[in-house]
Amino acid sequence: MTTYKLLLLPGDGIGPEVMAEVEKVVGWLGRAGLATFETETDLVGGSAIDAHGTPLSDATLAKADAADAILLGAVGGPKWAGVAYEIRPEAGLLRLRKDLGLFANLRPAICYPALAEASALKPELVEGLDIMIVRELTGGVYFGEPKEITTLEDGSKRAVDTQVYTTAEIERIAHVAFDLARKRSGRVASAEKNNVMKTGVLWKEVVTRVHQEHHSDIALEHVLADNCAMQLVRRPKQFDVLVMDNLFGDVLSDIAAMLTGSLGMLPSASLGAVDAKGTRKALYEPVHGSAPDIAGKGFANPIAMIGSLAMCLRYSFGLGDAADQVEAAITRVLASGARTRDIAKEGAAVISTSEMGDAILREL
Amino acid sequence: MTTYKLLLLPGDGIGPEVMAEVEKVVGWLGRAGLATFETETDLVGGSAIDAHGTPLSDATLAKADAADAILLGAVGGPKWAGVAYEIRPEAGLLRLRKDLGLFANLRPAICYPALAEASALKPELVEGLDIMIVRELTGGVYFGEPKEITTLEDGSKRAVDTQVYTTAEIERIAHVAFDLARKRSGRVASAEKNNVMKTGVLWKEVVTRVHQEHHSDIALEHVLADNCAMQLVRRPKQFDVLVMDNLFGDVLSDIAAMLTGSLGMLPSASLGAVDAKGTRKALYEPVHGSAPDIAGKGFANPIAMIGSLAMCLRYSFGLGDAADQVEAAITRVLASGARTRDIAKEGAAVISTSEMGDAILREL
Ligand SMILES: CC(C)[C@H](C(=O)O)[C@@H](O)C(=O)O
Ligand SMILES: CC(C)[C@H](C(=O)O)[C@@H](O)C(=O)O
Numbered sequence: 001m002t003t004y005k006l007l008l009l010p011g012d013g014i015g016p017e018v019m020a021e022v023e024k025v026v027g028w029l030g031r032a033g034l035a036t037f038e039t040e041t042d043l044v045g046g047s048a049i050d051a052h053g054t055p056l057s058d059a060t061l062a063k064a065d066a067a068d069a070i071l072l073g074a075v076g077g078p079k080w081a082g083v084a085y086e087i088r089p090e091a092g093l094l095r096l097r098k099d100l101g102l103f104a105n106l107r108p109a110i111c112y113p114a115l116a117e118a119s120a121l122k123p124e125l126v127e128g129l130d131i132m133i134v135r136e137l138t139g140g141v142y143f144g145e146p147k148e149i150t151t152l153e154d155g156s157k158r159a160v161d162t163q164v165y166t167t168a169e170i171e172r173i174a175h176v177a178f179d180l181a182r183k184r185s186g187r188v189a190s191a192e193k194n195n196v197m198k199t200g201v202l203w204k205e206v207v208t209r210v211h212q213e214h215h216s217d218i219a220l221e222h223v224l225a226d227n228c229a230m231q232l233v234r235r236p237k238q239f240d241v242l243v244m245d246n247l248f249g250d251v252l253s254d255i256a257a258m259l260t261g262s263l264g265m266l267p268s269a270s271l272g273a274v275d276a277k278g279t280r281k282a283l284y285e286p287v288h289g290s291a292p293d294i295a296g297k298g299f300a301n302p303i304a305m306i307g308s309l310a311m312c313l314r315y316s317f318g319l320g321d322a323a324d325q326v327e328a329a330i331t332r333v334l335a336s337g338a339r340t341r342d343i344a345k346e347g348a349a350v351i352s353t354s355e356m357g358d359a360i361l362r363e364l
Numbered sequence: 365m366t367t368y369k370l371l372l373l374p375g376d377g378i379g380p381e382v383m384a385e386v387e388k389v390v391g392w393l394g395r396a397g398l399a400t401f402e403t404e405t406d407l408v409g410g411s412a413i414d415a416h417g418t419p420l421s422d423a424t425l426a427k428a429d430a431a432d433a434i435l436l437g438a439v440g441g442p443k444w445a446g447v448a449y450e451i452r453p454e455a456g457l458l459r460l461r462k463d464l465g466l467f468a469n470l471r472p473a474i475c476y477p478a479l480a481e482a483s484a485l486k487p488e489l490v491e492g493l494d495i496m497i498v499r500e501l502t503g504g505v506y507f508g509e510p511k512e513i514t515t516l517e518d519g520s521k522r523a524v525d526t527q528v529y530t531t532a533e534i535e536r537i538a539h540v541a542f543d544l545a546r547k548r549s550g551r552v553a554s555a556e557k558n559n560v561m562k563t564g565v566l567w568k569e570v571v572t573r574v575h576q577e578h579h580s581d582i583a584l585e586h587v588l589a590d591n592c593a594m595q596l597v598r599r600p601k602q603f604d605v606l607v608m609d610n611l612f613g614d615v616l617s618d619i620a621a622m623l624t625g626s627l628g629m630l631p632s633a634s635l636g637a638v639d640a641k642g643t644r645k646a647l648y649e650p651v652h653g654s655a656p657d658i659a660g661k662g663f664a665n666p667i668a669m670i671g672s673l674a675m676c677l678r679y680s681f682g683l684g685d686a687a688d689q690v691e692a693a694i695t696r697v698l699a700s701g702a703r704t705r706d707i708a709k710e711g712a713a714v715i716s717t718s719e720m721g722d723a724i725l726r727e728l
Contacts, residue, residue: 028436076559090559121484121600141505142560143528149562156531159566163505163527167520193614194439195454196506198513227653229615230622233597234484251590251615252558258594289591 003036004317007067009044009060012089013290014300014353021302021357022071022309023242030364034320034322035313040067041097045075045290047342055092064096064305069316070283071098071172071308074290099137100281102270103169104176105135105249106311109236109256112265114334118343119261125236131256132184132241134177135249139169142246163285165199165245170206171271177243178215187238189221191228191248198227203245204248232256257287264288264301265330267308269315277293282316283306294341297351301340303330305308306360367400371431373408373424376476377654378664379437383443385573385721386435386673389690398686399677403682404431408460409439409453409654419456427470428460433680434647438461444633456635462502464645466634468540469613471651473620474601478698480553480706481494483625484684489600493619496548497604498541499613501634503533504563506610525703529563531610534570541607542579549604553585555592555612564589567609589616594619596620621651627713628706629694630650631672633679645679659706662716667694669723674689692694693727 006026019041027034049055055075064070065127076089085091096102111119111129119126144162151157174190181188190207192200204222210219223231225248231238232255244252257266266288272281286304294300307330314323338359340350344350351359370390374383374537383405389692393399397449406424413419419439428434441455449455460466475483485492508526515521538554545552554571556564568586575584586597589612595602596619621630630652634644650668671694678687702723708714713725 085562085565089560093604094560120486120489122486125484144524145374148560152530155568158528158530159561159563161527161561161563162509163525164522166516166522182490193611195452197525199523199525202521219510226615226618227595229382230627231543232618233622247557247611248615250560251593251612254590254594255597255619264596285506289695305682317518 001033001036003082004065004068005039006037007063007070008038008039008041009070009072010248011044011045011073012077013292013295014292015032015360017296017298017300017353018286018302018305019071019073020355022305024357024361025306025309025364027161028361032364035319036293036316037232044092046077046080048088048092049080049083049089052317053228054087055089056095061095061099061171064100068279069307069312071085071097071312072283072285074286075287076290077292079292081328090338094142098143098268099282101138101272102283103136103138103273105137105175106131106136106180106271106273107257107266109133109253109260109266110259112262112263112331112334114258115265115343117261117345119259121233121236126259126261129236129260131239132180133174133243133249133253133256134180135245135253136169136173136245137249140246147183163197163199163247165202167202167206170203171210173243174207176212176216176271178211178218181241183269186217187221189223189228189239189241189242191223191225191242191244191252193225195224199245200285205245220262228252229255231363232259245306253287262343264340265303265307267304267311269308269311271315280316282312284312292321298354300353301342302353302357306330308355325364328362332363333359365397365400367402369430370401370403371427371434372403373403373434373436374405375408375437375439375654376410376441377438377656379439379654379663381662381717382650382666382669383435383437385717386441386669386720387725388725389670389673389728392725396728399681399683407627408436408456410441410444412456413444413451413453414586415724419453420452420459425459425463429436432675433642435669435676436462436647436649437669438650438652441656442653443656444542447514452534458506459648460505461634463501464647465636466647467500467502467538467637468635468647469501470544470635471497471499471617471630473497473617473624473630474626475624476626476695476698477631478628479624479707481625481709483623485597485600485623490625492624493624495600495602495603496544497613497617498537498544498605498607499535499617500609501613502611503529511690527561527563527611529566531566531570534567534572535630537572537607538574540607540635542575542582545582551583551585551604552590553587553592553603553606555587555589555606555608555616555687557589559588563609571607584661587616587649592616595618596623602639617651626707628704629667629671631668631675633672633675635679644680648676663705664723665706666717670721689728693724696727697723
């Protein structure tokens, strides 16, 4: 049996707590003979700043590059609010994404039946919701140059961010979206602001051509990003696969996640291009953040992190069966009524982060 | 009594239909001796392209500049999908905003009690909702240069949009938000992505300083734009005044509008700086778009447009009482159960655009 090299980057805040629960599942996968892993743990974000003065050391980046997959907890927190922009915790995550070429961010927004009630939306609008947001992750306003603040003659300042997209960048993310849609409902909605942004004009043009030339079996719809945000709130089930740029993807995937009422439960995958050997770089992380306010209290929900491992099994190692088992265990634990604080009804009994991990392990 | 010069720009789609209802209210204001207007009507958007080959002629811009206030319907539609980017319908609206210096876009998101049921959110989350989004409207990625598509040597393309903000631009919009908050709950939330964008870094820095120096009586909170979008869906009533850049304001104000369940009912104001005479340029328009699919059918809801006139009375002419009367008439008509198609329950009786206008007039 192949041994997979997994790099664990717990990061900051609740990251280490939820990562500890993933390690339990990794152990079980080995014992069950489903997959064996060689794991290594390293620092990223604020914890790396504290140790090395940088949110991602070159050594850690090298390990990430050599790993078969990376699991990341979360980065950031008020403790590092004062550090220079260039070495803020988020810069570590952004460098991982950029330097490893993880251009395709897959963010499923699934409403767990047991949690439909927890959504801010009316239950009938979210029951059975299953959206996949495909977010471009290494381009756009996140990385375009110039990106700077300059001081003008009168002492006032001028800040600039630059959104850049090339044909090739849009083509490859469009292919990811269409290929995913083919395994799902066969529908893609592409969101941009072509009425205001030139990158939106090119985005729409390229997605249209890629669709015509390679994926005309898929139904494609174009929607303005502001309207898309609205429609996500109004009638989310109208969408299946959504594809959009880095910044719109950031905001709209957060909305989609919130709709499900299950923010602490949603995993994500960030994938690179498939290389000659058929492998690809990949990083898996929860959609939720580092939640410094509840760090260390045992309140965090480890399900998004464990679900990220399930995505890893499926997308990086082709272990769909093992992934199914992990996901089924999560569903059963939820159906049994076990709840961490974030998903409990007011006044209902709650269990801790590690109790939730143990409960999932018992189901496995 | 002063006679105010009003320029009416109905625009495209349902624009002319809803503008016709506003004209009824303008007539009533004169007859009731509350305010007299000299109105002129002109073209903008697609209808101006059809007539003049440009979405905003210089002559129309000159009239807009000379008017005491502008009422605009909506622009755009599939009919003009093929026109060059530079003369698309939206360019007319953007030129009006930019050339008249309408930097402060006020977008109230109010949930009418009679319509709380129409929201996708659970009624208890939106009942009594009253948010004011203050969107910067003449800067950011909408207008920054370079904004272009270039063809590379290999024939592929590269698109660029540039987001620029200066200290002065952020200062003036921050003042607007704080001043508004003082008349409301005394709370402002400022949204940006300072963890990724340099314009976000400057935005947060300037808002913080303006707050300390001039508005320390107001409670200020900073929130990341993606989290803000989430929080709007999760617990919208936590917010009162929200201030943000042009693009985040575009997306987040649409979300806020959708939450209310009353998209067809929400007005907006776009204001310039106050000049030496104490006056300011101003344009009022519904938050909804031109809805070409229902244009000409009498389905459109004229309330957002009539509400925009009420905002005009209040913000441009200091006629708060007249504004109150118009708004109270709208509330009474809604309470009486009158519904256009967009806000009617399934199967319930609906009235047409002009019947809704007449009903409001009867209440006045
Ligand atoms: C932490 C931050 C830099 C990041 C982003 O903006 O991409 C986060 O919001 C996300 O969505 O993964
Ligand atoms: C029509 C379009 C250019 C406009 C914008 O993006 O500002 C609209 O969406 C709005 O919010 O007023």
